[in-house]
Amino acid sequence: xxxxxxxxxxxxxxxxxxxxxxxxxxxxxxxxxxxxxxxxxxxxxxxxxxxxxxxxxxxxxxxxxxxxxxxxxxxxxxxxxxxxxxxxxxxxxxxxxxxxxxxxxxxxxxxxxxxxxxxxxxxxxxxxxxxxxxxxxxxxxxxxxxxxxxxxxxxxxxxxxxxxxxxxxxxxxxxxxxxxxxxxxxxxxxxxxxxxxxxxxxxxxxxxxxxxxxxxxxxxxxxxxxxxxxxxxxxxxxxxxxxxxxxxxxxxxxxxxxxxxxxxxxxxxxxxxxxxxxxxxxxxxxxxxxxxxxxxxxxxxxxxxxxxxxxxxxxxxxxxxxxxxxxxxxxxxxxxxxxxxxxxxxxxxxxxxxxxxxxxxxxxxxxxxxxxxxxxxxxxxxxxxxxxxxxxxx
Numbered sequence: 584x585x586x587x588x589x590x591x592x593x594x595x596x597x598x599x600x601x602x603x604x605x606x607x608x609x610x611x612x613x614x615x616x617x618x619x620x621x622x623x624x625x626x627x628x629x630x631x632x633x634x635x636x637x638x639x640x641x642x643x644x645x646x647x648x649x650x651x652x653x654x655x656x657x658x659x660x661x662x663x664x665x666x667x668x669x670x671x672x673x674x675x676x677x678x679x680x681x682x683x684x685x686x687x688x689x690x691x692x693x694x695x696x697x698x699x700x701x702x703x704x705x706x707x708x709x710x711x712x713x714x715x716x717x718x719x720x721x722x723x724x725x726x727x728x729x730x731x732x733x734x735x736x737x738x739x740x741x742x743x744x745x746x747x748x749x750x751x752x753x754x755x756x757x758x759x760x761x762x763x764x765x766x767x768x769x770x771x772x773x774x775x776x777x778x779x780x781x782x783x784x785x786x787x788x789x790x791x792x793x794x795x796x797x798x799x800x801x802x803x804x805x806x807x808x809x810x811x812x813x814x815x816x817x818x819x820x821x822x823x824x825x826x827x828x829x830x831x832x833x834x835x836x837x838x839x840x841x842x843x844x845x846x847x848x849x850x851x852x853x854x855x856x857x858x859x860x861x862x863x864x865x866x867x868x869x870x871x872x873x874x875x876x877x878x879x880x881x882x883x884x885x886x887x888x889x890x891x892x893x894x895x896x897x898x899x900x901x902x903x904x905x906x907x908x909x910x911x912x913x914x915x916x917x918x919x920x921x922x923x924x925x926x927x928x929x930x931x932x933x934x935x936x937x938x939x940x941x942x943x944x945x946x947x948x949x950x951x952x953x954x955x956x957x958x959x960x961x962x963x964x965x966x967x968x969x970x971x972x973x974x975x976x977x
Contacts, residue, residue: 586615590702592623597814598894604632700721730765732772784965786965797876800866808841809838820887831943836943852867878899889912894912894914897925904953
């Protein structure tokens with residue numbers, strides 16, 4: 584039986600985190616034992632993990648203040664000797680330590696004496712940096728890339744230089760990208776070959792959970808209900824989605840918008856809704872452990888993102904047979920073809936408005952994409968995705 588390590592920042596409510604939980608829960612338990620390393624042992628998906636998955640974390644939330652302060656000072660003093668002192672006596676870490684320490688220092692700090700057959704960094708940034716420093720010469724090392732590393736370079740803050748990022752990726756045996764577009768950008772940027780594997784999505788569970796009872800926002804039969812699910816962050820484009828919704832309302836369309844998720848922009852989005860007096864047509868439903876019961880009752884799914892990897896929520900919408908309107912960001916043409924299975928617009932506010940307007944007012948177009956979404960959704964099977972990933976693990 585092979586021992587496999589997955590590393591990720593946390594299990595908060597994001598697409599990559601949810602995909603990881605589905606992946607580790609569905610791996611063949613007769614072939615693999617799984618350890619999951621979290622930088623922060625937090626997140627809504629923690630309780631969704633199977634009980635046989637061991638969760639590792641070195642973060643101690645209630646570490647004495649004086650020791651945390653000492654750690655902060657040691658790490659700010661960018662000196663290898665000081666870091667060794669810190670690593671020997673301190674049981675906590677700081678953001679400065681994660682950035683200033685070398686990949687090998689980080690790996691040895693977190694995984695003293697542990698041996699794995701396969702070591703996987705499941706997210707860009709610090710997880711990738713740590714696993715790239717593995718001193719385990721016999722393990723297979725794999726890095727997952729979920730986003731366009733040029734358009735969305737958030738991960739760079741975890742590294743000391745661009746050259747360090749390049750060297751880290753060169754240490755992996757395989758780099759897995761979630762779409763062809765992500766692969767193209769990665770290979771061009773970091774000069775290393777990659778492969779593509781779609782995110783595994785548990786379609787059977789989604790179809791089961793969508794049937795649960797739900798209390799929906801009040802609306803008439805004439806109201807066309809759009810739903811969007813995701814983190815409230817800038818790259819998801821929720822601000823421009825609200826602008827588009829306002830235009831639709833002002834132009835006489837009977838539409839509602841249901842937003843599911845959480846994130847840093849939550850308060851800002853709520854303020855915009857108040858300012859534009861859209862409380863009766865935009866409903867922020869918070870983070871939902873089961874968003875599928877809401878999606879099942881919406882008329883269409885909308886993705887307003889500036890950038891994506893391979894959209895987990897669009898895949899889930901297809902499984903539920905929801906017509907889709909989306910901006911043209913990475914991965915969408917792989918999922919939807921040239922607007923064959925969903926309506927892909929240019930990545931602009933005006934184009935998104937035109938697309939949402941067309942779906943809401945054109946019954947023939949709506950029924951066409953409803954049928955096409957059902958056809959595409961039937962092609963998504965978690966068993967096939969898991970089998971491909973298990974071949975990769977060996």
